[in-house]
Amino acid sequence: MSATVSGPLPYGHASESRIDKLGMPGMLKFGFLGLLLVMTGVGVESNILTPHMVDVLGSPEATVSAIITGHSIAVLVASYLGGSLSDLFGPRRIMAAGAVVFVVFHALFLVALSAGSVEMAAATYFLRGFGFPMFAFAFLVWVNVTAPIQRNSTAIGWFYVMYTGGLPTLGSLVAIGAIPAFGGGTVGETGAMWLAGALVVVGFLVAHFGIRDPRGSRRLAPEGETASQVLTAGLRLTFTNRRVAMGFLIRLINTAPQFGMFIVLPAVISTTLEWGQSRWLAMTVAVYATNILVNAVFGAVGDRWGWRRTVKWFGITGSAIGLLLWWYVPHMVPAGSTWGYIVSVIAGCIFGCLLAGFVPMGAIMPALAPDHRGAAMAMYTTAAGGATFLGSAVVAVVFNISAAIGVDDFTRNSAVVWTFVALYACAFLMIRHLEVPEDAEKEKYGRLFGRTRLPAAGEETVEEADLAAQHTQKTPARSADQ
Numbered sequence: 300m301s302a303t304v305s306g307p308l309p310y311g312h313a314s315e316s317r318i319d320k321l322g323m324p325g326m327l328k329f330g331f332l333g334l335l336l337v338m339t340g341v342g343v344e345s346n347i348l349t350p351h352m353v354d355v356l357g358s359p360e361a362t363v364s365a366i367i368t369g370h371s372i373a374v375l376v377a378s379y380l381g382g383s384l385s386d387l388f389g390p391r392r393i394m395a396a397g398a399v400v401f402v403v404f405h406a407l408f409l410v411a412l413s414a415g416s417v418e419m420a421a422a423t424y425f426l427r428g429f430g431f432p433m434f435a436f437a438f439l440v441w442v443n444v445t446a447p448i449q450r451n452s453t454a455i456g457w458f459y460v461m462y463t464g465g466l467p468t469l470g471s472l473v474a475i476g477a478i479p480a481f482g483g484g485t486v487g488e489t490g491a492m493w494l495a496g497a498l499v500v501v502g503f504l505v506a507h508f509g510i511r512d513p514r515g516s517r518r519l520a521p522e523g524e525t526a527s528q529v530l531t532a533g534l535r536l537t538f539t540n541r542r543v544a545m546g547f548l549i550r551l552i553n554t555a556p557q558f559g560m561f562i563v564l565p566a567v568i569s570t571t572l573e574w575g576q577s578r579w580l581a582m583t584v585a586v587y588a589t590n591i592l593v594n595a596v597f598g599a600v601g602d603r604w605g606w607r608r609t610v611k612w613f614g615i616t617g618s619a620i621g622l623l624l625w626w627y628v629p630h631m632v633p634a635g636s637t638w639g640y641i642v643s644v645i646a647g648c649i650f651g652c653l654l655a656g657f658v659p660m661g662a663i664m665p666a667l668a669p670d671h672r673g674a675a676m677a678m679y680t681t682a683a684g685g686a687t688f689l690g691s692a693v694v695a696v697v698f699n700i701s702a703a704i705g706v707d708d709f710t711r712n713s714a715v716v717w718t719f720v721a722l723y724a725c726a727f728l729m730i731r732h733l734e735v736p737e738d739a740e741k742e743k744y745g746r747l748f749g750r751t752r753l754p755a756a757g758e759e760t761v762e763e764a765d766l767a768a769q770h771t772q773k774t775p776a777r778s779a780d781q
Contacts, residue, residue: 309447310447310448310449310450311449319450321453321457322446322450322453322454322456322457322595322598322599322602323453323454323457324442324445324446324454326445326510326511326512327438327441327442327445327510327512328509329505329506329508329509329510330438330441330442330506330509330510331457331458331461332461332502332505332506332509333438333502333503333504333505333506333507333509334434334435334438334458334461334462334465334502334506335461335464335465335469335502336465336498336499336501336502336505337398337431337434337435337465337498337499337502337503337506338431338435338461338462338463338464338465338466338469338470338502339464339465339466339469339470339473339498339502340465340470340494340495340496340497340498340499340502341401341431341465341466341470341495341499342465342466342467342468342469342470342471342473343470343471343473343474343477343491343492343494343495343498344470344474344491344492344495345466345467345470345471345474346467346471346474347474347478347488347491348367349363349364349367351412351485351488351489351492352366352412352420354485355412355413355415355485355489356412356415356417356420357415358417362417365421366417366420366421366424366425367424369421369424369425369428370424370425370427370428371428371684371687372425372428373425373426373427373428373429374428374429374431374432374684375681375684375685375688376429377397377428377429377430377431377432377433377436378432378436378677378680378681378683378684379533379677379678379680379681380393380429380432380433380677381393381397381432381433381434381435381436381437381439381440381677381680382436382437382439382440382533382673382674382675382676382677382678382679382680383529383530383531383532383533383673383674383677384396384433384437384530384673385436385437385440385441385519385673385676386440386518386519386520386529386532386671386672386673386674386677387518387520387526387529387530387673388518389514389515389516389517389518389519390437390438390440390441390515390519390673391437391441391507391510391515391516392516393433393434393437394433394434394437394438394441394503394506394507395503395507396433397429397430397431397432397433397434397435397437398430398434398499398500398502398503398507399430400426400427400429400430400433401427401430401431401434401499402430402496402499402500402503404423404424404426404427404430405427405430405492405495405496405499406496407419407423408420408423408424408427409489409492409493409496411423412489413489431499432680432684434503435462436676436677436680438458438506439455439458439661439676439680440519440672440673440676441510441512441515442454442455442457442458443455443661443662443665443672443676444514444519444672445512445514448737449602450602451602451662451737452598452599452601452602452606452609452658452659452661452662453595453598453599453601453602454598455598455658455659455661455662456594456595456596456597456598456599456601456655456658457594457595457598458661459591459594459595459655459658459661460591460594460595463587463590463591463594464591467587468587468588468591470495473491473494473495473498474488474491477490477491477494478490478491481494519672519673520532520670520671520673520674521670521671529674532671532673532674532677533671533674533675533677533678533681534678536668536671536674536675536678537678540667540668541732542667542732542733543664543667543668543675543678545729545730545732545733546660546663546664546667546675546678546679546733547664547678547679547681547682548682548725548726548729549610549615549657549660549726549729549730549733550657550660550664550679550682550683550686551682551685551686551689552686552689552722552723552725552726553614553618553654553657553660553682553683553686553726554654554657554683554686554690555686555687555689555690555693555719555722556618556622556690556716556719556722556723557654557686557690558686558687558689558690558691559690559691559693559694559715559719560622560625560626560690560716561583561690562690562691562694563694563712563715563716564579564625565579567629567712568582568629568643571634571708572629572630572634572635573634573635574634574635574640574643578640581644582640582643582644582647585644585647585648585651586644586647586648586650586651587651588651589648589651589652590651590652590654590655593652593655594655594658596655597609597613597614597655597656597658597659598658598659600613600656600747601658601659601662601741602659602741603741603745603746603747604741604745604746604747605738605741605742605745606659606660606662606663606735606737606738606741607659607663607730607731607733607734607735607738607742608741608742608745609656609658609659610656610657610659610660610663610730611727611730611731612656613653613655613656614653614654614655614656614657614658614659614660615656615657615723615726615727615730616723616727617653617656618650618653618654618656618657618723619719619720619723619724620649620653621646621649621650621651621652621653621654622650622716622719622720622723623716623720624646624649624650625643625646625647625649625650626712626713626716628642628643628646629643629646630709660679661676661679662737662738663733663735663738664676664678664679665679666735666736666737666738667733667735693715693718693719693722694715697711697714697715697718698711698715700714701714
């Protein structure tokens with residue numbers, strides 16, 4: 300009979316469940332389910348909110364866009380706080396705080412919309428923006444400190460399966476069914492958003508009462524640090540640790556092209572290439588769905604073949620090639636043709652698939668600062684939020700320069716694509732510096748296909764070499780006369 304283990308199970312333990320072996324820490328399984336429900340609730344409004352606010356508030360789209368921009372700023376700040384506060388108070392408390400903030404201000408936001416108050420809607424939607432990132436990214440910290448090193452990247456992949464599976468995928472599907480069920484029109488949309496709040500409550504309760512891990516309520520940061528030091532650790536790491544700064548920049552570059560192409564491609568696919576808006580929307584769904592399906596797959600590839608190597612060849616190189624395919628293939632097939640559209644969708648899905656090759660960055664970042672995992676994850680999640688701004692900024696800069704020198708639309712849009720490819724080239728140069736001890740064994744012995752090569756007889760593993768080096772440093776050398 301195997302001994303009972305309290306806390307996370309070590310890799311290969313006899314008590315590991317099927318869920319553990321799939322890379323999802325079994326003791327956090329209700330946290331993953333709760334995350335999926337919470338993000339589904341958050342995603343209900345993703346495709347209906349702007350027109351709904353224009354209708355019920357009677358405000359122009361510019362005003363509504365300003366309200367949504369304020370919400371985006373709150374999300375960006377909360378993406379940092381989710382990690383840094385988890386270091387200080389433990390992820391369980393921060394998940395609870397995030398859920399409460401979201402539910403309270405979501406209800407007040409819906410009341411403001413019903414009252415037609417623009418000012419109250421702007422204030423409550425801004426404050427609500429602090430909610431779900433704190434819940435989600437505090438749980439990401441919890442996942443990172445719980446998953447065994449051998450499956451850390453796979454666990455991060457499962458996090459993103461649940462995160463993006465809810466927002467926007469399942470959330471949009473819930474909206475499609477709920478709006479007519481609540482009467483359709485703005486009344487149905489209001490009912491769907493109240494349902495969204497209920498989903499968030501259920502998701503939080505599932506995670507809060509389903510996870511039984513006392514470590515989630517404990518401080519993760521070193522005991523000697525003050526609260527201000529812990530809260531600013533992520534920023535200090537970025538400015539004092541060159542490798543953390545590089546990791547931040549790589550994650551920033553990661554999805555920036557995705558958001559940039561969502562500015563460039565809609566008019567090109569629907570109008571210039573004559574496929575229409577509905578087919579453009581169908582293409583984006585296919586690209587997102589592909590990415591969701593392979594997040595866990597590339598997490599597992601990273602654990603088997605090496606985190607850094609997976610990011611380098613699949614994430615960076617693969618995404619650059621996929622981005623070029625997504626841009627040029629639609630222009631190489633007959634405009635408006637059905638077969639050309641199908642081929643173009645496949646090209647976009649290649650980009651969506653290989654974008655998941657960046658998943659192991661979620662394992663690399665905290666490994667770069669093992670004493671400040673929450674702080675490192677805070678910078679990782681902040682970069683994820685900042686990718687939206689970088690993507691739109693690249694498009695804005697290239698468009699303005701192109702307008703000044705007077706180039707045609709195809710050349711201008713191609714310049715945007717090649718700018719993103721150049722950013723991927725920068726990431727390719729930086730990733731070589733992000734070596735971490737936890738990944739060294741995978742890079743040395745990992746195989747993408749077939750069995751992993753074991754160390755030859757008498758061959759020292761990386762782990763053994765590290766232990767020997769530590770022993771040498773701790774043992775003073777004897778003098779010649781001893």
